[in-house]
Structure formats: structure tokens, C-alpha cells
Amino acid sequence: MNMNLHRRAFLRFASLAAAAGSLPRWAWSQNQALQHDPFALGVASGEPTADGMVLWTRIVQAPQTEPKSWREPFTVHWELAHDAAFRRIVQRGQAQAWPALGHGVHVELRGLQPDRWYYYRFMLGDAVSATGRTRTAPAQTQLPAALRLVFASCQRWEDGHYAAWRHVCADAPDLVLFLGDYIYENAIAAGSTGLARTHALPLARTLADYRARYALHKSDPALQAAHATCPWAVVWDDHEVQNDYAADRGSLDAPAAFVAQRNAAWQAFYENMPLRATSLLGAEFASLQVYRRLRWGRLAHLHLLDARQYRSWQACRTPGSHGAGAVRPEACPELADPQRSLLGMAQERWLDAGLAADAQHGHTQWSVIAQQTLFSPRRYPSGLQSTDTWDGYPAARTRLLRSIAEHAPRNTVLQGGDIHQNYVCRVLEDAVPSSPAAPRVLASEFCGTSISSRSGTTQARVDAVVRHNPHVLFARCEQRGYGLADITPARWTTSLRVLDDAMNADSGVTTQARFIVEDGHAGPIAT
Structure with a gap:
């Protein structure tokens, strides 16, 4: 057809x-x-x-x-x-x-x-x-006693085995949230060493290429077992298409060629994920409705975001570049442009309305913002600022913080991935405090490490970032794994589950850290 x-x-x-x-x-x-x-x-x-x-x-x-x-x-x-x-x-x-x-x-x-x-x-x-x-899910009027939720992201095939998914099965969750980078579009460079496994697929550009990439990832028995364990809710990030792409722009010189590639990738995403037909917004897969809501009775309302399809081009990014990179804020006035958005204005309004409903109706215990990357700011000792995370869209982050502050849902928790590191943060009303007074804590953030993708940094550098960012309570980059959230009406408990060795398909798993959020008290507490 x-x-x-x-x-x-x-x-x-x-x-x-x-x-x-x-x-x-x-x-x-x-x-x-x-x-x-x-x-x-x-x-x-x-x-x-x-x-x-x-x-x-x-x-x-x-x-x-x-x-x-x-x-x-x-x-x-x-x-x-x-x-x-x-x-x-x-x-x-x-x-x-x-x-x-x-x-x-x-x-x-x-x-x-x-x-x-x-x-x-x-x-x-x-x-x-x-x-x-x-x-x-429980009925909308029901307040269930518990929800066990896994959140995970970033499973580059060659970087490691999928032992994490075997342990997810043993943890027996009610729901898995996959927050992006289900596949990676890259080919393996000639002469690559230190890989867990290899493949011979080319850089993905066509529908056939992306279909083959999903077939490769889905051939893994541990991933198959995790899919068969419980329902999933899946959103995308960039590698389902191309590294650091933004809306209809990528690193290709010809915009029309990139849009054709993106649409092919989006079609393959729909074909290979348990999504509803209502996510299809038109012919030729020029748009998919990826942001949506899932309700778990009165216990949790999950707002799943799409941070790729509608975002503004990264600030001060050179056309044709293969990545967004980082900038010095003083050298990039575009960074502070209030019109720039990570989600697009329509999705921002949709999320604002959802948070307002959570607060007004009084029947949502935990408002969950499930999105792709780290929300809280990371001020680097070098003075550089990332342009592909929320740090690259400070006005959009301020608008979301204002929405949370004004509507004041009972409890707000943000979840993310993308950065291949475990981060636990207090989400502050003033993301970059302008006065000595301690800003109000609005929410809690848990940004998870990767299933297999390498972090690309060292713990010493991460420790230096933590010293410059007092709202960051925990940050580790060395191990791969996933987050396990046990949610009850009275308490949210996040266990950061990490592999002993992602290069080993039979790797064991341990809990790297555990944090709780008490009902009515924003901010994670280490246990």
C-alpha cells in the first residue's frame, strides 16, 4: 500500500x-x-x-x-x-x-x-x-497502595550487553518508562576496539536501515524478556534519528534529505513500539504524537514529553555540525532568547494545563514529568554551558519552573536520561539563584544512567561539577544500569541499580544509592 x-x-x-x-x-x-x-x-x-x-x-x-x-x-x-x-x-x-x-x-x-x-x-x-x-492501570478514582516503576534509557548495542534488562525482569515492575535512545543510528568505525559486541550495519539513513537497526536491538533475549515482563511507555530522544537533531534540522547539508531521513526513522519507531494508532498525526510520518499522559489511578499521573520534535535549533550551533556542543553564555546571546523552547510552545501549554489539573482536582498524589535529559542546571568549572540539555533552553526551563510553582501539584518528580550518568537533584524555584537566600525546593529529579552506552567522562570531572552545583545531591558516571522507583501514597523511593560490568552479559547488579521523597516535602533524601 x-x-x-x-x-x-x-x-x-x-x-x-x-x-x-x-x-x-x-x-x-x-x-x-x-x-x-x-x-x-x-x-x-x-x-x-x-x-x-x-x-x-x-x-x-x-x-x-x-x-x-x-x-x-x-x-x-x-x-x-x-x-x-x-x-x-x-x-x-x-x-x-x-x-x-x-x-x-x-x-x-x-x-x-x-x-x-x-x-x-x-x-x-x-x-x-x-x-x-x-x-x-488502576481505575482513575482508585488510590492504589503501590506502583513499581523502572525508568531507563540509552542502549547502544556495541557499548555493552543488556544484562540490566535481565535484572529488570527480576525486579518485577508494574511499568517500564523508556526515556529515549532505544537504538543508535551509528555504524561501527573500522578498527574499533574495546567493544562488547559488533554489527555490520551502515549508518542509518533509510527506512530499511532503521528497520534493520530495531531488529538488531530487539534480537537481544534480555531486552525481549523485559518487554514481555510488563507494559512499557516509550518516548524518543535523538539517536532514534540522528545525534543532536532538532525538529526538522540535522547535521546533513540538505534540509529536505534530513526530513526524509527523520520521517523514515519516525516510521520505524512507530512500527517497533507498542504505540496507539492515535499517535499517527498524518501521512508519511511527518509528525507523531509522542507527548501524552498515563494515569495510575490517583497515585501517579505521568506526563511523557517529547524534547526533539518541536525544539528550537541549539543556540549558536554551526549548521552542518555533527553535535550541539557547549558555549560560553556571555559569547552566545541567543542562549537567553525567551522565544526559544525545548518542547515547543504548544507542548509547554499542554504540560502547564496538565500540572494545573493535577493540583486543582486534588486527586493526584504524584505528578511525574518523564522526559529525555537532565532538567536541573549543571554549571561547569570551565564556564561552558551545554546547549542540547535544558541548560541550552534556560527560558523554557524557567517557564516550567514557574508552572510548577504557580500550580503547586501535591508532589512533582522529574525523570530523565540521555547523559549516561546517575544524577539526583533538588529542583529549585530559581534555577540559577540570584541572591544569597536559599531558593525554594519545588520538586525532585532523578536522571538515570544508561543501559549500556558509555558516559564519555570521568568521575573526577563529575565530582568537580557537583562542587559547583549544590542542588546536585548525587552524581556518578562509572556504571550502567537503570532506576527503580517504588511509589506509595506516603513515599517515593528511588533505587539506582547499577551493573558490576556492562561488558559481561551475566553481570550482577547492586544498588548504588537510594533516595526517598516524602509526601508533601519536595526534595530527595538519601537513605
């Missing part, structure tokens, strides 16, 4: 692909014997609501498949049950794996019971997928 469709026809097409009902049979019959595993990339679920979620898989082409047959859609059967043996079926149906969507399958379920676990699987011919475990 040609993807250059009228917007309404395209959205109808995607909605049909995600429909959780009976659809016409197109390709392989239920009885056809297969000579390969079409579910080799695993299964996943996401976007949990009180009455449903999205189930995902992607059909893998068999070696030496006849090209003509691969251009046809396949009818995939699915089942949802109360038990792992599928003796108590709750729902079952068929879904289409369309070639125009990379043979990805998105099944949107509704009508389920709130706050309960389910099991699911897919079938194609005589092949049966792995069994996944998923769950619904």
Missing part, C-alpha cells in the same frame, strides 16, 4: 491495523506450516489504561522468502488470558501485519478489568510467539 495517502485514509488504515477484532484472512492460513520463527523479535505491550493496553509484535521474514509473498499482509491471531497456560481466555481475535508498516502488529484492547494482570500471545500458521505478561 502506498503510504502517500490522504491523511484521513491513512489514519483509517492504521486504525484498522490496530483493531482488536475479526479481520479478513489475507495470507497464511491457520494450518500453514512455517519453517522459521516469525516472532523472533519477541512481543511487547504498552500504553496501559484502566480498561486496556496495546499488544505488539513484528513478523520477521524467513530467509530466501519469495519477495512477492512478503509484499502481502499477514493475518496474525492473538489471545489474552487470565493465566499463562491460556485456559481462561479473556479475549481473542485477529490483526493485520501490513507490509507498509514493516509487518508490525498493534492490537489495541479495551473492555478489560482495571488493576489486574493478563497474559498474551500471537499465532501465525503453526508458529506461536513467546508469552507476554501485561496489566491494566
